[in-house]
Amino acid sequence: MLSSNPSSIAVEIRLPYLLFTGGETSDSNAKTAFGLRDWRPEACVGQWRLPGGTVDLGLPTLTPAQAQSLGVQSLLIGVAPVGGAIDPSWVKALIQALDAGLDIVSGMHTRLRSIPELVAAAQRSGRRMIDVRHASQTPPIGNGIKRSGKRLLTVGTDCALGKKYTALALTRAMQRAGIKATFRATGQTGIMISGAGIAVDAVVSDFVAGAAEALSPANTPDHWDVIEGQGSLFHPSYAGVSLGLLHGSQPDVIVLCHHPRRQAIDGHPAFAMPSLREAIDVHLLLGRRTNAAIRCVGIALNTKGYAAHEREALFARMQDELALPAFDPMESDLSPVLRRLTDAIG
Amino acid sequence: MLSSNPSSIAVEIRLPYLLFTGGETSDSNAKTAFGLRDWRPEACVGQWRLPGGTVDLGLPTLTPAQAQSLGVQSLLIGVAPVGGAIDPSWVKALIQALDAGLDIVSGMHTRLRSIPELVAAAQRSGRRMIDVRHASQTPPIGNGIKRSGKRLLTVGTDCALGKKYTALALTRAMQRAGIKATFRATGQTGIMISGAGIAVDAVVSDFVAGAAEALSPANTPDHWDVIEGQGSLFHPSYAGVSLGLLHGSQPDVIVLCHHPRRQAIDGHPAFAMPSLREAIDVHLLLGRRTNAAIRCVGIALNTKGYAAHEREALFARMQDELALPAFDPMESDLSPVLRRLTDAIG
Numbered sequence: 001m002l003s004s005n006p007s008s009i010a011v012e013i014r015l016p017y018l019l020f021t022g023g024e025t026s027d028s029n030a031k032t033a034f035g036l037r038d039w040r041p042e043a044c045v046g047q048w049r050l051p052g053g054t055v056d057l058g059l060p061t062l063t064p065a066q067a068q069s070l071g072v073q074s075l076l077i078g079v080a081p082v083g084g085a086i087d088p089s090w091v092k093a094l095i096q097a098l099d100a101g102l103d104i105v106s107g108m109h110t111r112l113r114s115i116p117e118l119v120a121a122a123q124r125s126g127r128r129m130i131d132v133r134h135a136s137q138t139p140p141i142g143n144g145i146k147r148s149g150k151r152l153l154t155v156g157t158d159c160a161l162g163k164k165y166t167a168l169a170l171t172r173a174m175q176r177a178g179i180k181a182t183f184r185a186t187g188q189t190g191i192m193i194s195g196a197g198i199a200v201d202a203v204v205s206d207f208v209a210g211a212a213e214a215l216s217p218a219n220t221p222d223h224w225d226v227i228e229g230q231g232s233l234f235h236p237s238y239a240g241v242s243l244g245l246l247h248g249s250q251p252d253v254i255v256l257c258h259h260p261r262r263q264a265i266d267g268h269p270a271f272a273m274p275s276l277r278e279a280i281d282v283h284l285l286l287g288r289r290t291n292a293a294i295r296c297v298g299i300a301l302n303t304k305g306y307a308a309h310e311r312e313a314l315f316a317r318m319q320d321e322l323a324l325p326a327f328d329p330m331e332s333d334l335s336p337v338l339r340r341l342t343d344a345i346g
Numbered sequence: 347m348l349s350s351n352p353s354s355i356a357v358e359i360r361l362p363y364l365l366f367t368g369g370e371t372s373d374s375n376a377k378t379a380f381g382l383r384d385w386r387p388e389a390c391v392g393q394w395r396l397p398g399g400t401v402d403l404g405l406p407t408l409t410p411a412q413a414q415s416l417g418v419q420s421l422l423i424g425v426a427p428v429g430g431a432i433d434p435s436w437v438k439a440l441i442q443a444l445d446a447g448l449d450i451v452s453g454m455h456t457r458l459r460s461i462p463e464l465v466a467a468a469q470r471s472g473r474r475m476i477d478v479r480h481a482s483q484t485p486p487i488g489n490g491i492k493r494s495g496k497r498l499l500t501v502g503t504d505c506a507l508g509k510k511y512t513a514l515a516l517t518r519a520m521q522r523a524g525i526k527a528t529f530r531a532t533g534q535t536g537i538m539i540s541g542a543g544i545a546v547d548a549v550v551s552d553f554v555a556g557a558a559e560a561l562s563p564a565n566t567p568d569h570w571d572v573i574e575g576q577g578s579l580f581h582p583s584y585a586g587v588s589l590g591l592l593h594g595s596q597p598d599v600i601v602l603c604h605h606p607r608r609q610a611i612d613g614h615p616a617f618a619m620p621s622l623r624e625a626i627d628v629h630l631l632l633g634r635r636t637n638a639a640i641r642c643v644g645i646a647l648n649t650k651g652y653a654a655h656e657r658e659a660l661f662a663r664m665q666d667e668l669a670l671p672a673f674d675p676m677e678s679d680l681s682p683v684l685r686r687l688t689d690a691i692g
Contacts, residue, residue, distance in 0.1 A: 083487050084552070109484075109550070138455075141429050144582025144614055204455070205554045205587045206430070206547040236490025236636055239593055241551045243579075244586025268490055271635070282631070289617070290582055 013130060013192065014073035014103055016043045018062060021055040022090050024079040028160055028266065030055040032107060033078025035189040039168055045072045050093060055079070064100035074103040074130075076192065082267070084109030084133075095121040098129075107132045107188020109202060132188045133202040142209030142248050144290055149219030152341070153251035154229040154300070157279045159238065160266055161259040162329060163229035164190050166300040169329035170255065170337065171226040177338055180223040184215050186245060190228045200230055201241050208241060212248025224341070227251070233282055234274045235265055243286060250290040253341060254283055257300040260314055276322060297340040299326040359476060359538065360419035360449055361389045364408060367401040368436050370425040374506055374612065376401040378453060379424025381535040385514055391418050396439060401425070410446035420449040420476075422538065428613070430455030430479075441467040444475075453478045453534020455548060478534045479548040488555030488594050490636055495565030498687070499597035500575040500646065503625045505584065506612055507605040508675065509575035510536050512646040515675035516601065516683065517572040523684055527570040530561050532591060536574045546576055547587050554587060558594025570687070573597070579628055580620045581611055589632060596636040599687060600629055603646040606660055622668060643686040645672040 017040075019033045027034070037044050037057050046062035049055060057078075064075060075097040081087065086108050094104055094112075098121040106112050112129040113119050122129050152170065154163040167183060167190075174181035183190070185197025203211045216225040227249050231238030256279055265271035274282070280296045287294040299318050303311045311328065318326035325336040363386075365379045373380070383390045383403050392408035395401060403424075410421060421443040427433065432454050440450055440458075444467040452458050458475035459465050468475050498516065500509040513529060513536075520527035529536070531543025549557045562571040573595050577584030602625055611617035620628070626642045633640040645664050649657045657674065664672035671682040 109552070142583035144617060201550075201552040203551055204547075205549055205551040205590065206455070206584060208551045208586045209583050233589075233632075234635060236593055237488035237555050238552060239632075239635070240554045240586040240588075240590025242586075243589045244551065247582055247585050271490060285628070286579075286585075289580060289585070 018067040064097040086110040133199040139211035147218040166329040173334040208244030209248035298337040363422040364413040369398040410443040432456040479545040485557035493564040502603040519680040554590030555594035644683040
């Protein structure tokens with residue numbers, strides 16, 4: 001029914017990477033770099049930052065020339081400041097990387113090739129500049145028509161609290177359990193990890209639901225697309241992206257991702273976090289518009305820094321309150337969630 | 347607080363217009379042309395359509411050369427098919443218009459200057475091609491911070507049922523009543539009518555709320571921005587646009603627009619229209635995220651084709667059910683709605 005095959009939008013990236021974090025001092029803004037390190041460790045040879053930068057990925061610090069001599073093919077911009085613009089202070093470093101013989105891979109809104117000095121350096125060195133956010137063609141307008149196959153979407157009470165990791169961990173667990181499952185990337189880090197996808201936050205707003213439809217096309221009835229969520233319905237900047245993705249994904253199930261110690265929307269102290277009950281209800285209310293059978297099957301909690309007994313107490317309390325399995329995708333056995341998928345939906 | 351002044355994004359269009367509707371057979375897809383005719387009649391000298399086209403605006407049919415001899419400055423593309431692409435069958439006609447000495451004004455997603463034959467014709471004739479959707483700069487990311495001044499947003503149970511006309515009619519009525527009010531255009535027709543605005547459905551999805559914030563900047567406490575709504579929270583293709591606009595506009599009041607005889611979402615027969623109660627509740631639920639005091643002050647009904655007694659019976663029933671004034675912005679006295687604005691909000 002839908003002809004768009006997301007694999008036709010695949011980016012071709014030469015591995016392995018040198019991870020660049022510029023002068024960034026916030027680990028939260030460096031989630032791209034951490035994501036690559038955690039999910040493609042074999043592809044991450046080293047890290048490089050500018051004076052003043054404090055992000056430490058625990059990898060060897062290498063200059064572009066050192067990295068090149070160790071076989072690195074691409075410098076990957078691993079930070080995503082608010083607004084997605086290329087920081088002017090990076091340009092000299094990026095030219096140094098091109099001159100050292102590395103490609104540059106970027107997930108920023110600003111296109112690498114909009115910067116004349118970079119274009120000149122790339123021409124000089126014969127290396128490539130890859131704008132992951134801009135690799136996709138214009139998607140179709142959403143049509144809302146029900147597609148075969150099953151879909152899981154990770155959603156969140158906020159940005160940057162584990163929607164991508166939860167989707168990756170669930171995909172891995174489903175595949176290990178013999179369930180047909182494909183991770184569908186919707187952001188630059190996910191695309192860099194999986195090698196394909198659509199950066200939905202970079203799509204023109206009219207086309208977001210259509211992009212989500214194209215990303216998870218009709219499939220066999222027993223196949224699961226595990227779709228990486230973006231933004232949050234409760235975020236004052238990005239809720240529209242989240243709603244378009246929810247409608248176009250027409251998920252059979254959602255997993256709600258949450259950070260139990262976060263008091264307010266990240267970077268927006270005037271916006272309190274929603275309660276989990278409220279977050280589930282709003283997602284189901286709106287999601288029903290394109291899939292009347294939508295259900296929430298679990299709560300994914302980021303419990304980094306929790307002691308084991310604290311974590312277990314938290315899970316028990318959530319399960320009690322919400323009658324849903326609560327888990328940390330990086331720590332927990334995911335089989336209770338998988339059972340809910342297979343038991344309830346078939 | 348917000349530095350973006352929407353007037354800096356004003357397009358400069360040379361008037362008057364020849365309205366072009368191509369081979370279109372659906373009046374609904376020609377709402378741009380009808381909008382111009384209704385709201386800037388003095389700027390609409392004639393109409394021109396291709397063989398097979400059936401849209402009749404009630405204006406004299408003129409060729410581009412005839413129109414030019416009558417003083418017309420610009421051919422305006424007055425249709426907006428699904429997807430917003432320039433139909434290949436139009437290209438020859440657009441070249442004819444350029445060669446006759448007219449500018450071309452387009453609100454399509456496809457840029458006029460992406461078509462080499464048009465670029466060549468424009469160079470030959472020395473006339474301009476204006477892509478209204480692409481005239482704006484990149485807006486800022488939304489910040490959710492409360493702005494001074496008051497805001498009214500028109501919202502809808504569906505697309506294409508009167509959100510723009512309602513906003514225009516309310517602005518006119520408010521100005522006549524001595525209330526400081528500015529119409530804020532969010533779509534190509536509104537921009538063509540008012541001469542400024544941001545086509546939010548053409549903005550990259552991450553920036554929709556920010557675009558809405560920039561469009562209705564901080565103002566004096568007694569000033570109303572009357573913001574043209576886009577799409578619908580209930581539309582399977584465009585709900586994300588509507589939610590970003592709702593959040594960024596942080597409206598004090600909404601007016602819900604509805605077509606009482608429409609049974610399903612336009613072009614999506616599998617999607618039933620929401621009830622008015624449901625539509626109000628969902629808008630207030632989501633709108634509260636950026637303005638806790640959001641209220642609905644009226645129901646704008648498109649009653650074209652109703653007899654006077656049918657219309658009055660409909661209004662009475664709605665007012666009874668919803669305890670809100672119901673009106674047709676093209677037919678009714680709008681003072682009951684204005685009273686709700688001034689009484690309740692000050």
